[in-house]
Amino acid sequence: MTAKARAATLILLALTLAACKREERATRLDPPVAEALDKVAVLPVGIGGRPPEVYPALGSPYRSNAYQLSQGKRLYEWFNCRGCHADGGGNTGPALLDGWWRYGPDAVSIFVSIRDGRPNGMPAFRDRLTTEQIWQLTGYIQSMGATAISVAAPSRSDRMQSRPAENRAPATFPAPR
Numbered sequence: 001m002t003a004k005a006r007a008a009t010l011i012l013l014a015l016t017l018a019a020c021k022r023e024e025r026a027t028r029l030d031p032p033v034a035e036a037l038d039k040v041a042v043l044p045v046g047i048g049g050r051p052p053e054v055y056p057a058l059g060s061p062y063r064s065n066a067y068q069l070s071q072g073k074r075l076y077e078w079f080n081c082r083g084c085h086a087d088g089g090g091n092t093g094p095a096l097l098d099g100w101w102r103y104g105p106d107a108v109s110i111f112v113s114i115r116d117g118r119p120n121g122m123p124a125f126r127d128r129l130t131t132e133q134i135w136q137l138t139g140y141i142q143s144m145g146a147t148a149i150s151v152a153a154p155s156r157s158d159r160m161q162s163r164p165a166e167n168r169a170p171a172t173f174p175a176p177r
Contacts, residue, residue, distance in 0.1 A: 040108055040111055040115075061139075062107075062135040062138060062139030063107065063138075063143065068135075068139055069136075069139055069143055071133070071136040071140075072136040072138070072139050072140025072141070072143075073140050075129070075136060076140055076141070079125070079128075084121065084122075092121055093121065093122060096141055096144050102118075103118060107138055107139075107142065110138045110142065111135065114129070114134050114137055114138065115129075115131075115134050
């Protein structure tokens with residue numbers, strides 16, 4: 001093989017490898033919107049309140065968007081929230097399936113609980129998660145149980161083996177007689 005052919009092969013190989021880079025798929029909010037999402041109005045007792053004005057204007061995206069819910073699910077598993085809350089209660093934190101929680105099941109209460117923590121065991125995640133990630137986690141927690149929205153089911157599992165989304169059961173037929 002001649003030197004020109006080797007050089008051409010190496011250049012072609014380098015271009016091919018550069019083209020294989022995975023595209024960035026994460027949606028990023030504009031900085032003013034991300035900053036506005038952090039302005040949560042909380043009642044003096046720390047329970048309840050109202051979401052920032054930009055949240056309803058965005059159409060509550062973290063509760064009704066399958067991508068945002070899948071990101072919340074990923075964070076829920078990453079930070080091992082199941083260790084304390086489990087699916088039916090981990091005997092440390094409240095079970096997140098019924099919507100009956102000490103600080104309330106509304107989005108603001110969940111957001112503040114994650115961001116600032118709560119007495120008796122719930123750590124603050126303010127320094128570990130961005131505001132957008134806290135809203136994603138809030139949306140996923142709301143979708144887990146009593147306040148689930150079926151139209152926003154996660155479209156796929158992030159595991160290697162695919163399985164149906166959590167609120168979509170496969171069709172079953174009775175056995176022939």
